[in-house]
Amino acid sequence: xxxxxxxxxxxxxxxxxxxxxxxxxxxxxxxxxxxxxxxxxxxxxxxxxxxxxxxxxxxxxxxxxxxxxxxxxxxxxxxxxxxxxxxxxxxxxxxxxxxxxxxxxxxxxxxxxxxxxxxxxxxxxxxxxxxxxxxxxxxxxxxxxxxxxxxxxxxxxxxxxxxxxxxxxxxxxxxxxxxxxxxxxxxxxxxxxxxxxxxxxxxxxxxxxxxxxxxxxxxxxxxxxxxxxxxxxxxxxxxxxxxxxxxxxxxxxxxxxxxxxxxxxxxxxxxxxxxxxx
Ligand code: SF4
Numbered sequence: 001x002x003x004x005x006x007x008x009x010x011x012x013x014x015x016x017x018x019x020x021x022x023x024x025x026x027x028x029x030x031x032x033x034x035x036x037x038x039x040x041x042x043x044x045x046x047x048x049x050x051x052x053x054x055x056x057x058x059x060x061x062x063x064x065x066x067x068x069x070x071x072x073x074x075x076x077x078x079x080x081x082x083x084x085x086x087x088x089x090x091x092x093x094x095x096x097x098x099x100x101x102x103x104x105x106x107x108x109x110x111x112x113x114x115x116x117x118x119x120x121x122x123x124x125x126x127x128x129x130x131x132x133x134x135x136x137x138x139x140x141x142x143x144x145x146x147x148x149x150x151x152x153x154x155x156x157x158x159x160x161x162x163x164x165x166x167x168x169x170x171x172x173x174x175x176x177x178x179x180x181x182x183x184x185x186x187x188x189x190x191x192x193x194x195x196x197x198x199x200x201x202x203x204x205x206x207x208x209x210x211x212x213x214x215x216x217x218x219x220x221x222x223x224x225x226x227x228x229x230x231x232x233x234x235x236x237x238x239x240x241x242x243x244x245x246x247x248x249x250x251x252x253x254x255x256x257x258x259x260x261x262x263x264x265x266x267x268x269x270x271x272x273x274x275x276x277x278x
Contacts, residue, residue: 016201020062023198026189027059034172036184037071037143043184044141045075046132047101049083049090049207051199053147056187057099058198060145074100074139078131080109080124082210089205102139106131121211136181143182151192153185154240155222163218167252169244189241 031037045060047053060073075094079087087103094101109127112119136144148170157169174183187195199206229236249257250264259265 015197019194019197019201020058023055023059023190023194024062026194027056027186028063030172030186030188031063031184034184036145036173036182036186037067037069039069039071041071041143041182042139042141043071043073043143043145044136044139045073045145046147047075047077047094048147048209049077049087050147050209051195051206052149052187052192054202054204054206055190055195055198056145056147058202059186061099074102074141076102076104076132076135076139078109078128078135079103079105080128080131081113084208084210087207090207093204102135104131104135133176133181141181143184144176145184145186147187147195148185149187149190149192149195150237150241151223151226153188153244154226154237155219157240157244158222158226159218162222167247167254191237 037043043060045053045057047057057073057075064071064073077087091101091103106127109124109131112123112127116123132144153169157167160166160168170185170188171183172185172188175181176183226237226240248264250262257265
């Protein structure tokens with residue numbers, strides 16, 4: 001107790017609470033803005049064992065208790081043979097916290113790794129997608145939450161613009177091909193600096209994935225470019241995120257978004273923005 005009878009929390013506790021508050025605010029904003037979660041949903045969190053998906057799971061569990069709507073949360077992990085450490089410590093940690101979690105060893109992926117150790121991301125992602133849909137179907141969930149962060153969004157925007165000639169990033173909400181599952185990215189406004197702080201404060205035994213250590217050179221260059229700019233101009237990433245939600249089609253060159261006079265088309269097409277069709 002501090003002089004004057006005011007109770008003072010240790011600095012570490014205050015930092016943890018601040019990080020948690022920021023996380024909940026940013027995740028809540030994304031969920032609300034894009035209607036990611038709706039009454040009666042069962043949300044399956046794709047838990048890779050890394051800091052991002054752990055922070056996402058934590059945020060969704062906390063929001064579930066506070067949200068004005070009812071939804072349930074479960075988590076699952078797909079083992080594709082890429083983890084650098086045994087998953088047991090994480091399994092124990094999840095069990096101790098009473099989290100509804102499923103671990104699935106994907107045999108086709110493990111076979112793929114054995115037969116074609118140098119397979120690329122395309123093949124790996126295809127195998128993972130198939131496994132994910134199968135698991136989530138078994139869990140009775142209708143929503144799948146992926147842990148892509150604001151850093152991923154910015155990096156993917158720059159990569160698409162600079163290397164593929166498209167202004168595009170990652171969808172906040174989308175659907176699996178037959179609209180069986182709603183796919184959501186609740187961390188789109190959350191930085192990796194924050195997920196790191198959250199994972200540390202949870203004391204979770206984060207499991208590294210071998211692939212994150214051999215990330216492509218383009219990805220590395222874009223990340224370091226952003227980090228370097230951010231050192232000189234704080235909030236660069238926040239500004240980029242804001243820009244992604246504030247496009248001015250009349251100052252771009254895509255005639256699909258312009259009427260015949262070069263002005264912005266007033267009619268927003270549901271095909272261009274699938275989310276408004278909901
Ligand atoms: S980075 Fe590794 S785990 Fe991720 S898609 Fe590529 S091969 Fe698969």
